[in-house]
Amino acid sequence: MSAALSKEQIYGFWGTVGELLRIALQAILASKMRSFLTVLGIIIGVLSVVAVVSIMQGVFAAFFAEFNQLGADTMFIRPNYEMFKSHAEGAKRLKMTYEDALAIKDGAPQVKDVAPFLMRGDTIAYRGRRDSTQIFGTTEPYLTINNLNLTEGRFLGPMDVASRRKVCVIGQDILDKLALPSQCLGEEIQIGRGTYTIVGIKEKQGGSFGQSQDDQIFVPLTTAIQQYGQESADSVFIVAQVRDATRMDDAVDRISQVLRRVHALRFGQQDDFRIFTVEQVKKIIDQFTGISTLVVTAIVCITLIVGGIGIMNIMLVSVTERTREIGIRMAVGAKRVHILYQFLIESVTLSTLGGVLGLALGWGIANLTVIILRKTVAESFPPAYVPFWVVLLSLGFAAMTGAVFGVYPAVKASRLDPIDALRYE
């Protein structure tokens, strides 16, 4: 009397999986609040990782963009702080000066131009309005080396540097900060305790890495040293531009020799300076990205284990609560694998949905954080960016957690005796 079924009527493995998926969704949606609480661990795990990674990726992307803009023909030289235990000690013990920059210009023919610069945060004031900004003490090649343009006036000239003139070139943000008149060339502003005349306005550049490049004022290096003292004169950074970007390594070697001679380093003694080319900076960023990826992966693993235990806990409760259902299914012909897959698919579906929710919330929180950071810390904070691999990774991990931690409850369900399960009150 058993029904004879044709081939079309019998549908195979995927049909059964689809059926079990439908059953799983039905069970999940039947108790939405509990399902939500069950996967809360996974949601929070994925959410935090996505939020952190997307903000970090945004920063990295902006950082790369900045260095790309800088060009492959420039390099950055600073004291080798890494020689000392702390950056502060290095800053105190190491010297790099205007004279070093001049020595490089004279001694390295590969170098087209050199600009020493020092940075100081200071207060600024104009007709009773007070604020603060970043002061750059530098020389005239800084403009061309960094591909900067002016909207009005002129940049610092050789005479400004030579005679320590109290002149300055301001970034666009300063116009607002000090409420300067539209025709502000020739106006005098206070920088710290000095009075400077505005001679130029830099073109709007935007910003990156949380630092607006328009919230700056440029003054002659010599004037800055006069104002900030000997300590500032000994902590100068240098940017250099080479004639031929393809022969960067030659230039680095030559500059290295020059600086070792000027600093009177003996043979075998460690360099007390470090030269960064765009390539090297990229390598460092890659290293940092690698480390942070490792850290993020570790966080993912920990949170997902915690989340997975939450899932296992509730799935075990669910199996106990639904013992009668399991008995009914077994009575009408469900095999052990059917019950096993039913609960396994339920926990995988549950955790994957948690992953999707966490992904969406994480993306939202990252964007919200960026908006808040832009309002409070830096207007130019880079937008959050969720790379595709993060989407795949978090969903994959979430699903895997559901599978791994769903096995035990599912096996427990499938091993139930049909009679005991039916009798269960």
Next chain:
Amino acid sequence: MADDGLLIDVKDLVKDYPIGDSVYHALRGVSLQVRRGEFLAIMGPSGSGKSTLLHLLGCLDTPTSGEYSLAGTPVHKLSADELAELRNREIGFIFQMFFLLPRSTALENVELPLIYAKVAPAERHKKALEALQFLKLETHATHRPNQLSGGQRQQIAIARALVNKPALILADEPTGNLDSVTSEKIMSQLAQLNAMGNTLILVTHEPDIAAYAPRQVRIRDGLIVSDETVAARRGGDA
């Protein structure tokens, strides 16, 4: 013993349950033959072993010793998964507590055995609807169990038992949770099923209910004490 009409052939069925250090003998050697199309009531007080016999006949359990062949299949030799397949194909259950899935609709409940029989959705809907139509419940197809009366729930369970056209329908105290009017309706529907050729085994301790079956087997202390065919009281449309 090769008999084309023989559906159930049970020989010396023994079922022991360990209770602590001792052993409880639920069935002490039961032999029973049921032909296709029979309607049989198994009666006995609680603790008599009738539930154990029902579980064994329903392929939910395997005997400690003895042989059971259902439609020529030696059930006592099967694995758990083979038993599941046999239950799915050959047996329809009707329980005292209905045992419907509370979150599923009437139609989905009736479809349940077909899911495990791997019947495609369209075919499944059609068959389940036919079973509901047979019980005149097609208008309640989308209702959930808690929206239905006890009698209607049991009818859904009957539809579920029928849907895969099993060789054997097992009813365990099917009217135990119903009032007398509804009980009569359910019993006459079961009798009607038998009249259409379905083999039916009813387990009950109520003589009124057992009276619907032409053959009555009494069991006590794990042994069959009587097996008699009587003139059945065919329930009318009362």
